[in-house]
Amino acid sequence: MSRRAKGCVYLVGAGPGDPGLLTLRAARLLADADTVVHDRLVHPAVLEHARPHARILYVGKEGGGESVRQEDIHTLLIAQARLGRSVVRLKGGDPFVFGRGGEEALALEAAGIPYEVVPGVSSLAAVPAAAAIPITHRGVSGSVTFATAHRTEGAPDWAHLARAETLVLFMAGGRLDETTHALMSAGRAPTTPTAVVEAGTWEHQRVLEAPLSGIAREAREADVGSPALLVVGEVVSLRSQLRSLAQRP
Amino acid sequence: MSRRAKGCVYLVGAGPGDPGLLTLRAARLLADADTVVHDRLVHPAVLEHARPHARILYVGKEGGGESVRQEDIHTLLIAQARLGRSVVRLKGGDPFVFGRGGEEALALEAAGIPYEVVPGVSSLAAVPAAAAIPITHRGVSGSVTFATAHRTEGAPDWAHLARAETLVLFMAGGRLDETTHALMSAGRAPTTPTAVVEAGTWEHQRVLEAPLSGIAREAREADVGSPALLVVGEVVSLRSQLRSLAQRP
Numbered sequence: 001m002s003r004r005a006k007g008c009v010y011l012v013g014a015g016p017g018d019p020g021l022l023t024l025r026a027a028r029l030l031a032d033a034d035t036v037v038h039d040r041l042v043h044p045a046v047l048e049h050a051r052p053h054a055r056i057l058y059v060g061k062e063g064g065g066e067s068v069r070q071e072d073i074h075t076l077l078i079a080q081a082r083l084g085r086s087v088v089r090l091k092g093g094d095p096f097v098f099g100r101g102g103e104e105a106l107a108l109e110a111a112g113i114p115y116e117v118v119p120g121v122s123s124l125a126a127v128p129a130a131a132a133i134p135i136t137h138r139g140v141s142g143s144v145t146f147a148t149a150h151r152t153e154g155a156p157d158w159a160h161l162a163r164a165e166t167l168v169l170f171m172a173g174g175r176l177d178e179t180t181h182a183l184m185s186a187g188r189a190p191t192t193p194t195a196v197v198e199a200g201t202w203e204h205q206r207v208l209e210a211p212l213s214g215i216a217r218e219a220r221e222a223d224v225g226s227p228a229l230l231v232v233g234e235v236v237s238l239r240s241q242l243r244s245l246a247q248r249p
Numbered sequence: 250m251s252r253r254a255k256g257c258v259y260l261v262g263a264g265p266g267d268p269g270l271l272t273l274r275a276a277r278l279l280a281d282a283d284t285v286v287h288d289r290l291v292h293p294a295v296l297e298h299a300r301p302h303a304r305i306l307y308v309g310k311e312g313g314g315e316s317v318r319q320e321d322i323h324t325l326l327i328a329q330a331r332l333g334r335s336v337v338r339l340k341g342g343d344p345f346v347f348g349r350g351g352e353e354a355l356a357l358e359a360a361g362i363p364y365e366v367v368p369g370v371s372s373l374a375a376v377p378a379a380a381a382i383p384i385t386h387r388g389v390s391g392s393v394t395f396a397t398a399h400r401t402e403g404a405p406d407w408a409h410l411a412r413a414e415t416l417v418l419f420m421a422g423g424r425l426d427e428t429t430h431a432l433m434s435a436g437r438a439p440t441t442p443t444a445v446v447e448a449g450t451w452e453h454q455r456v457l458e459a460p461l462s463g464i465a466r467e468a469r470e471a472d473v474g475s476p477a478l479l480v481v482g483e484v485v486s487l488r489s490q491l492r493s494l495a496q497r498p
Contacts, residue, residue: 013370015272021368024276025269097374097393102383102484105491117494119270119375119450121262125346126368134351136397142405144346145413147392148385156391163409164394201368235351242354245366 006034009077009087009108011101013094013120014038016130018201019045021121026090029118034085037076041092041227043202050088055080070100074107081113092227094122098148098170124168127200127229131207132245133236141165141235149179149230162186166233171196171226176216179230188212193236198228207246209236255283258326258336258357260350262343262369263287265379267450268294270370275339278367283334286325290341290476292451299337304329319349323356330362341476343371347397347419373417376449376478380456381494382485390414390484398428398479411435415482420445420475425465428479437461442485447477456495458485 010029015021030036030049038047040060047056057076059068073089080087095101095117108115124146128135135144145164147156149171161167162183169179176196184190190213198206210218212232219228239246259278264270279285279298287296289309296305306325308317317325322338329336344350344366357364373395377384384393394413396405398420410416411432418428425445433439439462447455459467461481468477488495 016368018274020274020277021272023264023270023272023370025267027273028269094370094374094378096378096383096385098385100387102386102487102491105383105494106487109491109493114493117378117381119265119370119378121272121343121368121370122374124374125343125371129343129345129366129368132366134345134354136345136347136395137351138349142403143394143396143410145392145394146385154391157412157414160409160412161392163406165406238351238355242351242358244358244363245354 006084006086007081007114009081009089009113009115010118011089011095011104011115012091012118013099013122014042014046014090014092015121016093016123016126016201017041017043017199019043021126021201022046022049023118023120025118026120029088030090032086033088035080035087036090037073037080037087038090039092042090046090070103074104077104077108078111078113091120092123094120097122097124097146123200123227123229127197128168128231130201130205131195131197132239132242133195133231134238135166135168135231135235137235137238140238141233144168149175158182158186162188164233166231166235169230171228171230176219176230180212180216183232184212188232192232193234195231195236195239196224196228197231198224200229209239255333255335256330256363258330258338258362258364259367260338260344260353260364261340261367262348262371263291263295263339263341264370265342265372265375265450266290266292266448268292270375270450271295271298272367272369274367275369278337279339281335282337284329284336285339286322286336287339288341291339295339319352323353326353326357327360327362340369341372343369346371346373346395372449372478376446377417377480379450379454380444380446381488381491382444382480383487384415384417384480384484386484386487389487390482393417398424407431407435411437413482415480415484418479420477420479425468425479429461429465432481433461437481441481442483444480444485444488445473445477446480447473449478458488
């Protein structure tokens with residue numbers, strides 16, 4: 001990989017939350033950045049890697065909505081780079097996994113701004129792991145499908161998602177009823193072991209477990225908020241055998 | 250997360266190859282480990298985080314086969330922990346994504362050995378990213394399915410895999426013909442943009458791109474080896490728009 005440079009934008013994955021899951025390269029780039037542009041799902045301790053005088057700009061999104069328009073983020077990144085600054089664009093998880101990093105990369109490419117992508121630990125595997133759920137397991141699941149429950153266009157292919165050996169869904173608040181019904185209507189057994197992980201790897205992580213038919217009610221009663229992941233499949237039942245992992249808060 | 254401790258086994262993801270993609274927590278655990286047990290797909294520079302006098306034990310697997318039986322790895326981890334050592338079990342990518350980390354966790358749980366899981370950057374997203382392929386992209390792909398082409402039992406559900414918006418397959422050597430034919434027989438269009446990424450994020454990374462119907466021949470002619478990922482879906486065509494990323498070696 002090339003060395004960090006002025007006028008360059010680094011699209012960097014910050015990992016799922018736990019600041020220990022930041023990569024070495026991300027920490028070095030942060031320590032050298034003039035400008036850091038970050039989302040809501042970045043742990044405050046991650047930002048402490050930045051220099052005291054770096055500009056820290058928050059462009060976070062709340063729930064499904066956006067507080068700063070995507071186009072305005074592009075304009076901001078391009079403007080900061082054109083000022084000759086080294087810019088770290090820090091995203092929760094991984095920039096290319098439901099992170100809109102591709103859109104930002106295309107905008108930078110079109111503007112002729114040098115950029116790099118620095119992958120991060122994606123929530124998709126790390127959050128189930130933090131809940132003692134291996135998303136693949138020999139003899140239980142040999143594939144995993146990741147999707148988001150809040151697409152901007154079209155409906156998800158529920159028939160495909162229902163057939164996944166392991167299904168991991170990014171949830172926006174309040175769609176669990178709709179989502180679990182859609183999966184059952186598309187043929188997924190109501191008894192399928194299911195978990196919801198709220199704020200996975202963060203200090204306030206919570207895990208709920210129930211059959212697919214009951215998880216939405218469990219989550220509603222527990223007042224589960226965002227971010228949350230839904231994990232559907234027989235791998236969820238491994239939690240009960242990985243007791244010492246599952247007992248972590 | 251609890252502090253590192255003697256007699257504890259840490260199942261740690263080493264990331265896809267590039268040593269900069271190691272996590273901060275993995276680096277700290279390595280620096281404190283008495284014993285490090287690692288696979289073939291761990292970059293030598295990652296092992297340099299270990300103390301000079303740490304025991305470094307190689308239990309790597311070549312291709313699809315195993316050089317050390319999985320049960321013997323369990324026995325080794327348990328024995329090292331019972332000697333009161335702090336043991337880092339270092340795996341390429343993420344321990345719970347086709348890494349058999351679940352099996353090792355179950356063995357440790359059954360033996361009453363304390364253990365933790367430290368997620369890593371998974372190859373599944375990071376390797377396509379290193380080839381300038383965002384695995385999800387608004388308006389192009391809102392879900393991604395990961396699978397392995399070398400299952401130990403049963404055949405993959407090709408109908409499900411063929412219907413994935415983005416499909417990422419871990420390849421063992423020499424199955425590309427079989428795999429691409431199975432996908433086309435199950436209904437995937439022969440013209441679907443497809444890439445093979447060999448040794449993704451490593452210094453010797455190579456990327457080949459072709460329609461699904463032609464990628465196996467391309468890979469054979471280029472003598473692609475292991476490890477390799479197959480990426481199938483319209484997102485592959487974004488490479489041509491992300492030129493400055495794609496031009497990285």
